[in-house]
Amino acid sequence: MAIAIAVIIVRDFTVNKKGKNIENPYAYDISEYTKVDPSEILYSEIKTIPLNISTPKGITIWKDTLILVAEDFLIQLNKNGEQLGKTILSSSPTCVTTSLNGDIWVGFRNKVSVFDKDGKSIQNWTSFGDRSVITSLAVSNDFVYVADAGNRVIYKCSKDGKIISRIGEKNDDKAVPGYVIPSPYFDVALSEEGYLWAVNPGRHSFENYTADGAMRSSWTKSSVKTEGFSGCCNPSHMAIMNDNSFVTSEKGIFRMKIYDQHGEYMGVVAAPDQFDEDGLPAEVAVDENGLIYALDFNRKQIRIFQLKENG
Amino acid sequence: MSNKEKNKSNRREFIQKGMRLSLGLSIAGVAGISALRVNADDYVWQLDPFKCVSCGRCADHCVVSPSAVKCVHAYALCGYCDLCGGYLKPNANELSTAAENQLCPTAAIKRKFVEEPYFEYEIIEDLCFGCAKCVAGCTAFGNGSLHLQVRHNLCVNCNECSIARVCPADAFERVPASQPYLIKGDFTAGDDHA
Numbered sequence: 115m116a117i118a119i120a121v122i123i124v125r126d127f128t129v130n131k132k133g134k135n136i137e138n139p140y141a142y143d144i145s146e147y148t149k150v151d152p153s154e155i156l157y158s159e160i161k162t163i164p165l166n167i168s169t170p171k172g173i174t175i176w177k178d179t180l181i182l183v184a185e186d187f188l189i190q191l192n193k194n195g196e197q198l199g200k201t202i203l204s205s206s207p208t209c210v211t212t213s214l215n216g217d218i219w220v221g222f223r224n225k226v227s228v229f230d231k232d233g234k235s236i237q238n239w240t241s242f243g244d245r246s247v248i249t250s251l252a253v254s255n256d257f258v259y260v261a262d263a264g265n266r267v268i269y270k271c272s273k274d275g276k277i278i279s280r281i282g283e284k285n286d287d288k289a290v291p292g293y294v295i296p297s298p299y300f301d302v303a304l305s306e307e308g309y310l311w312a313v314n315p316g317r318h319s320f321e322n323y324t325a326d327g328a329m330r331s332s333w334t335k336s337s338v339k340t341e342g343f344s345g346c347c348n349p350s351h352m353a354i355m356n357d358n359s360f361v362t363s364e365k366g367i368f369r370m371k372i373y374d375q376h377g378e379y380m381g382v383v384a385a386p387d388q389f390d391e392d393g394l395p396a397e398v399a400v401d402e403n404g405l406i407y408a409l410d411f412n413r414k415q416i417r418i419f420q421l422k423e424n425g
Numbered sequence: 426m427s428n429k430e431k432n433k434s435n436r437r438e439f440i441q442k443g444m445r446l447s448l449g450l451s452i453a454g455v456a457g458i459s460a461l462r463v464n465a466d467d468y469v470w471q472l473d474p475f476k477c478v479s480c481g482r483c484a485d486h487c488v489v490s491p492s493a494v495k496c497v498h499a500y501a502l503c504g505y506c507d508l509c510g511g512y513l514k515p516n517a518n519e520l521s522t523a524a525e526n527q528l529c530p531t532a533a534i535k536r537k538f539v540e541e542p543y544f545e546y547e548i549i550e551d552l553c554f555g556c557a558k559c560v561a562g563c564t565a566f567g568n569g570s571l572h573l574q575v576r577h578n579l580c581v582n583c584n585e586c587s588i589a590r591v592c593p594a595d596a597f598e599r600v601p602a603s604q605p606y607l608i609k610g611d612f613t614a615g616d617d618h619a
Contacts, residue, residue, distance in 0.1 A: 138481035142561030144515050296504020297568035338515045345566025346506035366566035
């Protein structure tokens with residue numbers, strides 16, 4: 115009897131010990147939607163650059179230089195991951211982009227700073243206000259587009275930081291639906307022709323604007339299946355290739371995909387099983403050679419993807 | 426006074442002092458223990474929503490039935506999404522309140538239209554049993570505004586919380602009773618991504 119009781123106690127202690135063998139009858143199971151037909155995976159990972167950074171925040175590429183912002187600094191790396199330069203920033207950055215001449219534009223929570231390609235400070239803009247949450251920047255020859263998730267608007271600014279107009283605010287007369295941005299994922303980018311594209315993550319849409327802020331076109335892909343976007347805030351990040359195709363990165367079901375210039379699904383860049391289950395969706399950037407760079411916040415790596423030969 | 430009498434007097438004083446010291450120490454000890462107990466009673470169990478992994482154990486391991494752990498909603502953080510990952514099943518047929526579209530096994534979340542395209546989500550606490558299914562959906566696809574908290578109007582503040590014992594994320598901790606909740610905040614108040 116005593117032995118039986120001892121066995122039961124020991125068994126209970128080992129089986130029910132913290133973290134062991136307790137099934138979750140209420141599990142939120144999305145594994146079915148993470149499966150990808152291998153034939154849909156068009157890219158392969160060719161290189162990984164580990165980062166000695168605790169909190170990477172954003173990435174962009176200018177010619178052969180990878181430019182990252184992290185905790186409170188800006189660093190430039192060559193494509194082998196060797197550090198070329200480092201600049202200490204005044205506060206924590208949120209995003210980074212470059213202009214054609216190589217100037218580096220860094221977004222902070224509610225302001226923008228500009229550095230030359232060597233990291234020397236050029237200008238600091240004044241704050242956009244307490245409610246601003248700047249998540250993305252795009253720089254054309256004449257203007258700077260600042261995506262503000264906090265105010266759900268894109269500011270079209272002059273290069274010295276003056277707001278010229280506000281783009282994308284709800285306007286029924288102009289059939290502009292307005293941005294739905296539940297969480298701070300709100301990317302903008304310029305196409306090869308210089309048109310502004312913005313993600314409307316709450317609507318699973320991409321919206322295209324003229325420099326005057328009039329909507330030219332949009333496309334939407336809403337579905338829990340691989341070819342669509344699901345959840346409240348997807349895609350989380352995007353970049354535009356030289357051929358005007360769109361590379362996207364998603365949260366919830368972590369994956370990267372590519373869509374043609376009309377928004378038609380082309381295939382998968384990286385499938386969910388290539389990412390950690392939890393964490394943040396990868397930031398994406400592209401280079402002139404068609405390589406796709408994923409800034410994996412969870413693994414703290416830059417992961418480089420190349421189109422497969424038969425892709 | 427002879428030496429003999431002086432020694433006698435010293436011995437008496439020594440014993441008196443010893444008695445006083447013992448009494449003083451005893452009173453101080455009792456007071457100290459009481460103070461410690463009062464201090465311990467000023468703490469309650471709470472779970473850190475940033476550590477929670479939505480394992481479902483809060484629903485089944487609480488000594489109170491249904492569980493004293495409930496979903497709470499940080500309205501300041503919520504995106505008021507039409508397509509709410511915490512309310513709708515991932516493969517919902519449509520964005521509606523139809524039972525087959527709802528993720529919550531007890532329909533404990535009420536969806537209310539605010540204005541196009543925004544909806545408000547309210548937890549019906551009597552129906553919620555802390556399974557965290559909505560928390561997992563909201564955290565994965567949304568911004569994590571739905572999260573679990575120990576409700577102190579229901580919690581009996583066990584000495585050893587039976588959920589804390591099986592929590593795989595060590596999310597349970599003792600917090601001051603004066604600040605018993607760990608509610609998530611507005612994402613605009615911080616600079617980190619949700």
